Amino acid sequence: MSTTSAQPLLQVSDLNVYYGESHILRNVDLTIHEGKMVCLIGRNGVGKTTFLKTVIGLLQQRSGTIHYQDGQLATQPPYKRARAGIGYVSQGRDIIPQVTVKENLLLGMEALPGGLEKNRHIDPLIFDLFPILEKFLKRKGGDLSGGQQQQLAIARALLGKPKLLLLDEPTEGIQPSIILDIEHAVQRIMKETGISVLLVEQHLHFVRQSDFYYAMQRGGIVSSGQTDQLSDDVIKEFLTV
Numbered sequence: 142m143s144t145t146s147a148q149p150l151l152q153v154s155d156l157n158v159y160y161g162e163s164h165i166l167r168n169v170d171l172t173i174h175e176g177k178m179v180c181l182i183g184r185n186g187v188g189k190t191t192f193l194k195t196v197i198g199l200l201q202q203r204s205g206t207i208h209y210q211d212g213q214l215a216t217q218p219p220y221k222r223a224r225a226g227i228g229y230v231s232q233g234r235d236i237i238p239q240v241t242v243k244e245n246l247l248l249g250m251e252a253l254p255g256g257l258e259k260n261r262h263i264d265p266l267i268f269d270l271f272p273i274l275e276k277f278l279k280r281k282g283g284d285l286s287g288g289q290q291q292q293l294a295i296a297r298a299l300l301g302k303p304k305l306l307l308l309d310e311p312t313e314g315i316q317p318s319i320i321l322d323i324e325h326a327v328q329r330i331m332k333e334t335g336i337s338v339l340l341v342e343q344h345l346h347f348v349r350q351s352d353f354y355y356a357m358q359r360g361g362i363v364s365s366g367q368t369d370q371l372s373d374d375v376i377k378e379f380l381t382v
């Protein structure tokens with residue numbers, strides 16, 4: 142199976158990002174081909190979230206390029222990147238606690254052409270993937286459990302019809318039965334919609350679902366390859382399992 146012939150969906154080259162004077166990301170190269178799941182692994186604080194935030198435009202690189210589809214994401218703000226099909230589920234999930242599950246879901250369609258005025262219909266695939274959300278449509282977002290909020294955050298991102306979904310530690314702090322539900326949902330989403338996923342994850346079972354991995358240490362990529370060739374040494378070094 143060749144994955145290198147087609148033009149990648151996302152190609153990050155020589156990316157350097159700073160917080161003030163702290164040099165966080167160092168010469169990062171990372172490529173995602175269409176329809177693939179790529180996992181970024183590494184210990185706490187190495188720069189994984191910083192990387193995702195730079196791809197979605199919440200942080201600006203000091204140097205390097207991010208090539209997405211057929212152009213550069215130079216200084217576009219996050220909303221333009223969302224419109225261009227990059228969905229982002231942050232580590233904190235960013236569910237709005239005071240409004241209902243339904244209203245949280247509708248927010249996911251804001252980036253679509255015509256915005257919320259024209260998009261009020263929630264795709265039934267969402268409820269097929271996450272039946273609990275249909276049951277709890279009228280509940281406040283803040284009343285859901287952590288796992289349910291994570292499902293809501295993924296569903297909301299999906300409603301923006303992304304081509305690339307960025308997921309920041311979706312299983313963090315979530316009970317094992319819901320971790321499996323989330324893994325299955327992500328697999329189904331990829332199969333049924335053809336989107337690509339960039340996953341930051343510590344949970345080995347989920348990491349193993351990805352096609353390719355990149356391992357980060359002190360802001361640089363120190364190992365990468367096909368996930369089915371991920372060695373026990375790399376797992377021990379880069380995952381907290």
Ligand SMILES: Nc1ncnc2c1ncn2[C@@H]1O[C@H](COP(=O)(O)OP(=O)(O)OP(=O)(O)O)[C@@H](O)[C@H]1O
Nearest residue numbers: 160163165183184185186187188189190191192232
């Ligand atoms: N707003 C900020 N200002 C300054 N430094 C920051 C800021 N946010 C993160 N950092 C630093 O940048 C480095 C990378 O953080 P980042 O959150 O990207 O790591 P991570 O690999 O995602 O870790 P975690 O899994 O703990 O989220 C850390 O040393 C962190 O302390």
